[in-house]
Amino acid sequence: MSAYRGxxxxxxxxxxxxxxxxxxxxxxxxxxxxxxxATNVNESIIVDGYKILPDWGYGRVYxxxxxxxxxxxxxxxxxxxxxxxxxxxxxxxxxxxHTDTITVLDEGxxxxxxxxxxxxxxxxxxxxxxxxxxxxxxxxxxxxIAYHVRMFGEKSHFVIHDAGGVHxxxxxxxxxxxxxxxxxxxxxxxxxxxxxxxxxxxxSNLKSVVDSLSEYTQFTIEQRTMSNKLCLTEDQGKEYRxxxxxxxxxxxxxxxxxxxxxxxxxxxxxxxxxVHLSQNFVGKTTHKTEGRITYYHYHGTISERNEPCRQxxxxxxxxxxxxxxxxxxxxxxxxxAVKRFELKMIGSTLQKTRQ
Numbered sequence: 001m002s003a004y005r006g007x008x009x010x011x012x013x014x015x016x017x018x019x020x021x022x023x024x025x026x027x028x029x030x031x032x033x034x035x036x037x038a039t040n041v042n043e044s045i046i047v048d049g050y051k052i053l054p055d056w057g058y059g060r061v062y063x064x065x066x067x068x069x070x071x072x073x074x075x076x077x078x079x080x081x082x083x084x085x086x087x088x089x090x091x092x093x094x095x096x097x098h099t100d101t102i103t104v105l106d107e108g109x110x111x112x113x114x115x116x117x118x119x120x121x122x123x124x125x126x127x128x129x130x131x132x133x134x135x136x137x138x139x140x141x142x143x144x145i146a147y148h149v150r151m152f153g154e155k156s157h158f159v160i161h162d163a164g165g166v167h168x169x170x171x172x173x174x175x176x177x178x179x180x181x182x183x184x185x186x187x188x189x190x191x192x193x194x195x196x197x198x199x200x201x202x203x204s205n206l207k208s209v210v211d212s213l214s215e216y217t218q219f220t221i222e223q224r225t226m227s228n229k230l231c232l233t234e235d236q237g238k239e240y241r242x243x244x245x246x247x248x249x250x251x252x253x254x255x256x257x258x259x260x261x262x263x264x265x266x267x268x269x270x271x272x273x274x275v276h277l278s279q280n281f282v283g284k285t286t287h288k289t290e291g292r293i294t295y296y297h298y299h300g301t302i303s304e305r306n307e308p309c310r311q312x313x314x315x316x317x318x319x320x321x322x323x324x325x326x327x328x329x330x331x332x333x334x335x336x337a338v339k340r341f342e343l344k345m346i347g348s349t350l351q352k353t354r355q
Contacts, residue, residue: 003082003104007117008074011082012272013049013067013104019059021088027051028089031069036079036109045071049084054274066272066280079109116185124155125206126186126267130193130275132165139355140302142173143243144194146342147334149177151198151206157186160194173353176346191273192221192262195302196295197245197331199224209293210264217269217283220261222294225252227325228301231309239309244301246335247309250318251328261287262295296331305355 001015011031021027029049049067056063067084082105088098127148149156158177160166166174188210192198198221200209213219230250231239239247260276271280301308311320316327342350 001102001104003084005076005105005112006068008076008114009072010068010070011105013069013082013084015065015067016059016062017065019061019063022053022063022065026089028087029067030085030087031067031071032083032085033069033071033075034081034083035075036081045073045075047071050271052272052280054272054278054280058275068271074114076107076112077110077114079107079111081106121185121187121268122155123157123186124188125152126156126189127152127158128189128191128273129158129160131161131163132170132194133163134165134303135305136165136167136170136194136302137305137355138169138173139353140244140304141170141194142342142350142353143245143338144197144302145174145177147197147245147338149345150338150341151200153206169354173350176349180345186267188264189267189273190262190264191275192295193302195298195300196223196262197298198293198295199330199334200293201291204292206293212292213286213289215284216266216286217281218263218265218278218285219289219293220263220277220285220287222261222290223259224294224296224328225259226250226296226298226328226331227252227320228298228304228308229310230320230325231312233312233314235309236312239307243335243339244298244308245296245331247332248298248301249327249329249332250313250325253324253326307355 001013003011003013006012013029013031017027029051030046031049032044032046034044047069049069052066052068054064054066058064069082069084081103084100084102084104086100086102145158148158160174190198198206200206226248227250228248231247232249235242235247263277265273265278265281266283269282270278272278273280277285318325
């Protein structure tokens with residue numbers, strides 16, 4: 001469970017809850033803010049929490065719950081505690097209603113800078129990544145971070161959740177970027193994975209794209225699915241010198257498939273976010289972003305420590321295992337510029353990174 005401020009009088013509490021409880025019962029939440037200043041007449045304020053279930057279709061035993069707590073006045077100038085009262089309220093045995101009381105946030109006196117909620121965001125873009133776990137490839141992570149730091153620019157921030165996947169070799173490729181250098185600190189927040197690469201056409205850039213979509217709170221991004229094993233015959237013998245998105249250049253063209261979209265959102269207008277979409281925000285969504293922004297998906301490559309080129313071909317169009325592919329050099333063409341950018345920014349420290 002975690003909690004954070006969304007403003008002078010509003011908070012979000014994030015956690016996991018029993019899905020059967022929400023299916024068969026009606027759990028309720030109350031939010032209480034207890035001021036550290038005992039002489040304050042508003043030392044304790046209680047309001048009903050607003051429950052949001054952002055990823056209902058994903059959980060089976062447990063589901064994500066976001067509780068929005070909005071108080072009628074600003075709270076916490078002298079510090080205090082945010083307390084959640086969570087009640088089963090009719091789940092299971094209706095004669096035995098159980099309430100848990102949990103302190104979810106403890107703020108020290110004057111520890112909150114209230115001005116940030118009214119100031120212009122510090123960053124243009126914030127990347128919010130999925131959890132990293134397993135034996136990840138340092139080289140693939142290296143390629144991904146260099147590519148997106150170049151695209152997002154200096155006024156960007158990356159938040160990566162280590163769920164066991166940031167092993168020492170992966171940390172080595174992240175460190176140089178960490179040494180180079182929250183919801184109210186970014187204009188746009190992007191949600192996608194580390195085996196996915198955002199792309200905008202050469203005659204455009206990320207700023208012009210988001211500026212053209214600024215009337216929307218959220219826009220979704222179409223996927224281009226790439227083979228994770230097909231490479232060019234001409235690269236034989238030198239595959240190990242090429243980056244993953246440089247040598248994996250065959251795009252899956254199968255029709256009639258539903259492919260996941262990823263999204264970007266203006267976080268100051270959002271109550272809760274989901275995996276592939278947010279449904280809890282103020283404003284409009286657009287899915288009409290074709291030709292302006294897309295993402296290339298190299299499924300499974302991030303957890304592959306061996307050479308990904310397992311089949312070499314020499315065709316521009318081919319069919320393999322009933323799946324049609326077409327050669328797509330878009331990302332390959334970007335590789336040289338990304339490599340030069342990495343060298344300029346952090347030097348040659350990562351040149352000997354292993355798969």
